Amino acid sequence: MSNPSGHFDQREQLLELLESVSNNTPTPVSLNEYKSWTRAKRRAFDEERSRRIADSIVIITPALQQLRLAYRRAARVAHRPVGRTGIILDGDPTTGKTTAAVWVMGEAHARHIDRHPRWKEDGHVSVVYVEIPPNCTGKMLMGRILNFFGAPVVPRQTLEERTRLVTDLFAKSHTSLVVFDEIQNLAQSNTTGRFESAQAIKNLMNAVKAVPMYVGFDLDNSQFTNDELGAQFASRCTPVHLGKLDITTSERRQLWAGVIVAFEEQLGLLAQPPQALLEHAAYLWTRTRGSIAALSRLLTTAALDLIEDGNPDAELITKELLASIPLDLTSERLLSEANAVAEEASHAA
Structure with missing residues (x-):
């Protein structure tokens, strides 16, 4: 049984997206040069630039510079057994959180490739993305990560069994960045589900040598960072606010x-x-x-x-x-x- 997936909740979809992020600059062409081309060449050029524009243009604002720096700093200590850090990316709706998250995923992917030139041959999955659904449980969360990797999800598996499988997948894949999107859904779940899911994330990221990034809105004021368990997330993460x-x-x-x-x-x-x-x-x-x-x-x-x-x-x-x-x-x-x-x-x- 599979869980519903989001827009890039699958490894292949995310990889295709990340590989397109690095090649999104316009080809300089003058009006006279364009008009001298054949109709077929103009059509192909128009289709390519329309695709590039529609794929989201990213402008490097001070907030994105801060986000890039936060990731690089966290990545430098991701290998340590203790003292690892993560990122909390917070911002109101329409402030570009998803665009920023995709951009930093592209940065992480490029950084991973630079350090591991044989990443494809060795089966690396540089970035993992999971979208938190409403009323999420720990077992549901681990199922979503298994779905991302294309691994089978057995309904009768326990949370502990799924967590072990996910941890093994992360280790074999040498993952550098894990993005938990729509994390405000976790804060809005009932007490039992929220605690179980938050504890599952904490246990997982304690075992995985990758940078966690939590994306959502109003996180500074939510239980995700303010109850007893949330205080641990807050103390381990660098906040970046998109306003x-x-x-x-x-x-x-x-x-x-x-x-x-x-x-x-x-x-x-x-x-x-x-x-x-x-x-x-x-x-x-x-x-x-x-x-x-x-x-x-x-x-x-x-x-x-x-x-x-x-x-x-x-x-x-x-x-x-x-x-x-x-x-x-x-x-x-x-x-x-x-x-x-x-x-x-x-x-x-």
Whole structure:
């Protein structure tokens, strides 16, 4: 009997994703060069750049730099019998936690390959990803990890038996990073399930020489880090918080502008002048409320629309195009609330 899986809860799916993460930079092509190509070559180029853009553009913000450093520091001591550390990646919805997690998984995979050139021949699985379901039990959690490796899951196995199998798989696979996503589901489970699952994770990671990374939201205020067992997770992990960017100071406005320019460069639109989006920086912040995930969704949707239109001379993101693209419900709600507050303030004045 298998457990339901998430978007990359299988080894092969995750490996395919990690191998694509390392090759996601645009090929520099001028508008004139593009127009000189055959129709077939233009179509192939458009398909490739659309795939690259749709696969998620990652901009290295200070938070991602902190995350990379936290992983490297934890990886340096992962071999020790005691004193190993992990990472808690926390952030509100739409702050890009999944994108950040995939990015650091790609970093870990590249680092593993560099240290183990024969990793494929030796059967290494550099990164393991498991998504925590609601009402998770320890036995269910170990079953999900067995599913990730493609190992059989026997319903009558005990938690201890499954844990031994998972521990052996990690050891044989020389895994470097284990990502537990949606960890807030663990904190929201009933007391018995939460304690059993948390204890199972703790016991497993005590036995496995890999870096654990726990991803979720509101973890600092949840029982995952605050009850008796949670305090042990908190004391063993470096926290990295993903938040929305603001533009209240010149330094923060400069950071926001740098993020916009970086996105623009990664899009590689043929008729987009360098830094043309900077004139819309304030508008982009108002639309997204500083959410990197919302900004990515807005700009990539605009770019994909322009490419699909098939007019290279018109590949320019305008404010009108941006205004025509709806965002996720959370971002739209925040924008509506901000507009209502602004309107109320103008009436009061």
